[in-house]
Amino acid sequence: MQPIIAVSRLSKKYDSGFEALKGIDLEIARGEIFALLGPNGAGKTTLISIICGIVNASDGAVTVGGHDIVRDYRAARSMIGLVPQELTTDQFESVFDTVSFTRGLFGKAPNPTYIEKILKDLSLYDKRDNKLRELSGGMKRRVLIAKALSHEPDILFLDEPTAGVDVSLRKDMWEVIRKLRESGVTIILTTHYIEEAEEMADRIGIISQGRLLLVERKADLMRKLGVKQLKLEVREPLAFVPESLATYNLELNDEGRTLVYTFDRQGERTRITALLADLQQAGIRVRDLDTHQSSLEDIFVSLVKEQQ
Numbered sequence: 001m002q003p004i005i006a007v008s009r010l011s012k013k014y015d016s017g018f019e020a021l022k023g024i025d026l027e028i029a030r031g032e033i034f035a036l037l038g039p040n041g042a043g044k045t046t047l048i049s050i051i052c053g054i055v056n057a058s059d060g061a062v063t064v065g066g067h068d069i070v071r072d073y074r075a076a077r078s079m080i081g082l083v084p085q086e087l088t089t090d091q092f093e094s095v096f097d098t099v100s101f102t103r104g105l106f107g108k109a110p111n112p113t114y115i116e117k118i119l120k121d122l123s124l125y126d127k128r129d130n131k132l133r134e135l136s137g138g139m140k141r142r143v144l145i146a147k148a149l150s151h152e153p154d155i156l157f158l159d160e161p162t163a164g165v166d167v168s169l170r171k172d173m174w175e176v177i178r179k180l181r182e183s184g185v186t187i188i189l190t191t192h193y194i195e196e197a198e199e200m201a202d203r204i205g206i207i208s209q210g211r212l213l214l215v216e217r218k219a220d221l222m223r224k225l226g227v228k229q230l231k232l233e234v235r236e237p238l239a240f241v242p243e244s245l246a247t248y249n250l251e252l253n254d255e256g257r258t259l260v261y262t263f264d265r266q267g268e269r270t271r272i273t274a275l276l277a278d279l280q281q282a283g284i285r286v287r288d289l290d291t292h293q294s295s296l297e298d299i300f301v302s303l304v305k306e307q308q
């Protein structure tokens with residue numbers, strides 16, 4: 001199927017000479033949730049801003065729904081809703097009016113029934129006549145989403161949707177985003193919160209220093225790059241790992257009290273049974289054991305570190 005967004009060889013050099021994006025290739029499928037992860041200054045906002053037509057690219061091309069974002073700007077832009085981090089609208093306007101007004105900016109005829117539907121979907125309907133300044137932080141974020149949806153876009157970009165919000169509100173937002181996807185909207189979000197990408201995304205792109213380091217289905221990424229560790233707490237501290245256990249590449253931590261065995265969970269054999277037998281053979285008695293699966297965070301940190 002044709003991707004809803006196709007980015008090819010996209011580069012951006014700012015006037016200062018700084019290269020914020022270096023040859024990005026990326027395709028987004030209709031209906032997916034794609035999370036763009038990266039450290040500060042990686043180029044996430046620049047990439048989104050180019051796709052949304054706010055910043056010009058230096059090189060490369062982007063199509064949205066088959067429309068070139070430069071030659072066919074209006075058609076491309078009308079398919080996109082962008083949820084910025086901050087609410088900058090008039091604080092004295094009502095929720096309903098601000099959302100309706102945004103729809104008008106896209107040249108769409110008024111459609112109060114549609115606006116009411118979005119407000120209901122986002123649990124803002126009760127607040128439709130309230131002024132923006134009367135809303136809580138969480139509600140203001142929902143208003144941002146309502147505004148971005150006001151012109152019935154196919155694609156929604158969310159820039160750091162839960163930056164600085166508390167845990168329960170974050171979970172609320174995740175629910176809202178999931179519902180939007182169920183309604184057929186393609187979602188692209190940038191986030192610093194790895195937990196957010198782990199929780200929400202179908203696919204993940206990791207960007208660092210203007211390069212896309214990888215794009216993978218989340219499940220594949222966790223499986224491919226994730227290693228598992230077995231931690232064995234021993235009864236008597238060890239001064240060194242006995243020679244007979246050399247093939248396991250064990251790490252000795254915690255002043256000799258913990259042995260760490262790293263294994264590939266995809267591998268045919270983990271060799272755990274053999275390790276336990278060999279430990280016994282070596283006279284090492286185990287007090288406790290624990291396994292640990294590397295998280296998306298471990299994977300992210302090691303990838304970005306490798307690049308630096």
Ligand SMILES: Nc1ncnc2c1ncn2[C@@H]1O[C@H](COP(=O)(O)OP(=O)(O)OP(=O)(O)O)[C@@H](O)[C@H]1O
Binds near residue numbers: 016044
């Ligand atoms: N107008 C500009 N002129 C020069 N450099 C810029 C400009 N805008 C952004 N940059 C630089 O480009 C790089 C990428 O910025 P960008 O905002 O895209 O990163 P980001 O991944 O969104 O970061 P953050 O997570 O901090 O928002 C940064 O080093 C930034 O300083």
